[in-house]
Amino acid sequence: MKQSRRDFLKLVTGIAGGAIVLSSMPWLNTFVKGSRAGKAASDKVRLGIIGVGDRGSLLLQTFKQFEKTGNFEIAAVCDNYQPNYENALKLTDGKAAGFYDYQKLLDMKDIDAVVIATPLNEHAHIAIDAMNAGKHVFCEKSIARTIEDVNRMMETHKKTGMILQIGHQRLFSPIYIEAIDKIKNGKIGKVTQMRAYWHRNGNWRRPVPKDKPELERKINWRLYKEYSAGLLTELASHQIQVANWIKGEPPVSVIGSGNIIYWKDGREVWDNVALVYKYSDGTHLIYDSVISNRHYGLEEQILGDKGTIEMEVNKIYWEDHPSAPAIQRLVTDIEKDVFGSVPIGGASWTPEVGIKDKGEFITGNYQMDEVQLELEGFVNYVRDGKAPEELTIQGYHATIWSLLGEQAINENKLITFENKIEL
Amino acid sequence: MGTRFGFVIPDCDHDKGEKLSLLIKVEVNNLEEKLSRFIPSSQISYLNKYAGSSPVEVDDDMWNVLNDCKKYYEITSGAFNIALSGLNDFWNDKQDIDNPENINHAKIILEKCSMNNLVLDQVRHSVFFTNPLIKLDLGAIGKGIAIKKAGEILSRSKIRNGFVSFGESSIFALGKHPNGPCWEVTIPNLFNENEIAYSAKLNNNSLSVSGNTSNNSRSGKTHIINAFTGVPVKEFKTALVIHECPVTAEALSTAFMQLDENQISETINKFKNIRTAIIKYNADRQPIIKEFIN
Numbered sequence: 001m002k003q004s005r006r007d008f009l010k011l012v013t014g015i016a017g018g019a020i021v022l023s024s025m026p027w028l029n030t031f032v033k034g035s036r037a038g039k040a041a042s043d044k045v046r047l048g049i050i051g052v053g054d055r056g057s058l059l060l061q062t063f064k065q066f067e068k069t070g071n072f073e074i075a076a077v078c079d080n081y082q083p084n085y086e087n088a089l090k091l092t093d094g095k096a097a098g099f100y101d102y103q104k105l106l107d108m109k110d111i112d113a114v115v116i117a118t119p120l121n122e123h124a125h126i127a128i129d130a131m132n133a134g135k136h137v138f139c140e141k142s143i144a145r146t147i148e149d150v151n152r153m154m155e156t157h158k159k160t161g162m163i164l165q166i167g168h169q170r171l172f173s174p175i176y177i178e179a180i181d182k183i184k185n186g187k188i189g190k191v192t193q194m195r196a197y198w199h200r201n202g203n204w205r206r207p208v209p210k211d212k213p214e215l216e217r218k219i220n221w222r223l224y225k226e227y228s229a230g231l232l233t234e235l236a237s238h239q240i241q242v243a244n245w246i247k248g249e250p251p252v253s254v255i256g257s258g259n260i261i262y263w264k265d266g267r268e269v270w271d272n273v274a275l276v277y278k279y280s281d282g283t284h285l286i287y288d289s290v291i292s293n294r295h296y297g298l299e300e301q302i303l304g305d306k307g308t309i310e311m312e313v314n315k316i317y318w319e320d321h322p323s324a325p326a327i328q329r330l331v332t333d334i335e336k337d338v339f340g341s342v343p344i345g346g347a348s349w350t351p352e353v354g355i356k357d358k359g360e361f362i363t364g365n366y367q368m369d370e371v372q373l374e375l376e377g378f379v380n381y382v383r384d385g386k387a388p389e390e391l392t393i394q395g396y397h398a399t400i401w402s403l404l405g406e407q408a409i410n411e412n413k414l415i416t417f418e419n420k421i422e423l
Numbered sequence: 424m425g426t427r428f429g430f431v432i433p434d435c436d437h438d439k440g441e442k443l444s445l446l447i448k449v450e451v452n453n454l455e456e457k458l459s460r461f462i463p464s465s466q467i468s469y470l471n472k473y474a475g476s477s478p479v480e481v482d483d484d485m486w487n488v489l490n491d492c493k494k495y496y497e498i499t500s501g502a503f504n505i506a507l508s509g510l511n512d513f514w515n516d517k518q519d520i521d522n523p524e525n526i527n528h529a530k531i532i533l534e535k536c537s538m539n540n541l542v543l544d545q546v547r548h549s550v551f552f553t554n555p556l557i558k559l560d561l562g563a564i565g566k567g568i569a570i571k572k573a574g575e576i577l578s579r580s581k582i583r584n585g586f587v588s589f590g591e592s593s594i595f596a597l598g599k600h601p602n603g604p605c606w607e608v609t610i611p612n613l614f615n616e617n618e619i620a621y622s623a624k625l626n627n628n629s630l631s632v633s634g635n636t637s638n639n640s641r642s643g644k645t646h647i648i649n650a651f652t653g654v655p656v657k658e659f660k661t662a663l664v665i666h667e668c669p670v671t672a673e674a675l676s677t678a679f680m681q682l683d684e685n686q687i688s689e690t691i692n693k694f695k696n697i698r699t700a701i702i703k704y705n706a707d708r709q710p711i712i713k714e715f716i717n
Contacts, residue, residue: 326588326591327427327430327431327586327588327591330586331431333602334433334601337601337602338602339603339607341619341622342586342594342607342608342609343610343616343619344588344594344609344610344630345591345592345632345634345661
């Protein structure tokens with residue numbers, strides 16, 4: 001069952017009552033203090049979406065889900081690829097102005113904010129131009145293709161005072177919010193290791209029209225280094241953001257390896273990566289990603305001395321659960337043709353839980369649309385004219401350490417971050 | 424019965440396994456609904472409520488169970504006692520089992536808990552409590568009864584090899600392991616679960632184990648009440664009994680937690696093909712095992 005916005009507000013209000021949450025998740029305050037949507041035309045937020053391919057059109061459709069209650073409108077869309085452009089206009093029922101050139105969209109005086117969902121290497125110049133044009137910015141993750149571009153965007157954000165929100169929707173996920181609250185409150189004890197992975201089985205390609213092979217790099221930009229760091233910037237950055245959120249700081253070093261071992265089809269980005277990030281207290285984030293096996297899927301596993309949290313499946317497991325039942329071990333032995341003894345009469349003979357530790361749900365609100373909540377937050381921030389800086393900083397660190405991961409693999413050495421900017 | 428029931432039948436196809444599972448499940452559930460004092464509608468709850476006022480007739484199953492309990496009470500000189508639930512309830516919320524006030528109070532309750540207060544009318548198959556405060560708890564024998572029923576179902580279904588476990592403390596081993604000559608079970612050291620204190624080979628017989636874990640002994644929250652003192656058994660100790668009858672094994676393992684070595688010897692001499700081990704621990708937390716075989 002999909003949960004309502006009211007459920008989310010109830011959850012956030014409940015959680016955010018705690019001092020820890022108020023200080024570590026200030027972006028939720030916009031929900032706690034209640035809707036500021038208002039009915040007045042002057043309150044209406046006017047948005048433009050730049051880049052309406054797969055991700056951009058998904059964001060557009062998500063906006064449409066709450067446009068009746070959110071007092072905002074999608075006033076303009078922009079894409080320099082005709083099929084995307086036409087599809088976006090159709091999705092807005094022709095109500096939005098359409099552009100092939102984002103500068104023309106930025107010239108619209110009555111646009112308050114833009115959403116950028118272009119290929120990664122396009123983020124920086126569009127976002128910088130937008131902020132300089134007085135538009136608030138919601139930019140899909142990662143922030144930019146290079147650390148230099150990231151820094152330029154951050155400088156412009158600071159100079160102009162315009163919002164720069166990065167699309168890390170987990171920051172708005174009820175599951176993650178409640179899980180982080182539990183971790184910060186010590187429910188799973190001291191966290192000393194985090195493991196995260198994102199596994200898919202597919203070539204990660206989008207179809208290129210047969211009669212236009214020259215569009216290969218434009219359409220499959222994620223496969224080429226000029227535009228993307230592949231798995232690192234497109235997938236890992238989400239999970240690095242979660243790890244940073246848990247630790248309350250970015251890593252201090254990263255080391256890793258990456259290769260193309262399966263999809264040898266002319267792509268330039270690695271089809272498998274493995275990295276180890278270290279935090280200041282010695283905690284590790286062990287990360288890997290492949291696109292030739294999807295058995296393990298996607299997960300962030302947070303290991304504490306009292307419990308384990310698996311964010312993606314909304315589960316928490318306790319360390320003091322009874323050991324595997326003897327009968328289960330007997331079955332395993334028989335299946336392996338082993339004549340093993342059956343341990344009985346230990347502490348486990350007292351009333352026990354299920355045969356396997358299936359864990360507990362972190363929260364019951366596990367099907368809420370976190371992307372919608374993230375966009376609702378953005379509309380609220382635009383209406384307020386400001387957003388919590390922590391939201392930008394979360395995106396900043398996630399991108400920086402995705403890119404440093406790429407550097408660690410390229411240089412085959414431990415990388416630390418020396419060229420920090422003032423946040 | 425507040426614990427997990429499981430069985431393994433190695434050479435059995437899926438459909439037959441499902442059918443057996445269903446049969447045993449129904450039988451065990453029926454037993455629980457009859458024997459559990461925690462189920463208000465159970466026959467034992469009805470007895471506990473009304474048998475102190477006037478005789479209550481019971482069905483054949485309950486009648487046989489109560490007669491067995493009386494028999495084991497006498498055989499163990501009172502160590503096996505199903506009338507101690509008042510004491511269990513008393514100690515349930517007590518933190519200090521060495522408190523003299525608690526111990527004295529327990530003695531007063533104990534006086535009312537004799538199974539001699541349980542009158543079984545052999546003609547009418549009725550039950551009467553001569554002391555109205557008596558409450559029966561079949562927890563110390565219920566798992567043995569359930570295991571016995573499950574074993575009977577397997578035997579009737581021509582199953583030759585199988586391993587049945589109730590809470591991993593009551594075991595019925597039919598035939599042998601597919602890769603060995605018997606079924607082998609091990610009892611861990613209470614202070615180090617990775618260390619084996621005792622192992623036993625089972626073949627067409629039952630094993631029941633009673634004992635205190637290091638955790639519950641430390642807190643004093645043990646589930647076995649000494650029927651002679653009224654105080655929970657505090658000693659780190661395990662008692663196990665191997666016998667062809669799961670009910671006998673179950674009743675005796677509970678009783679042997681309270682009896683000394685001479686009393687245990689005397690008791691097992693009343694049975695044939697029985698094996699018992701008492702596992703105690705020295706100051707270095709190493710097991711000291713005393714075996715009794717008849």
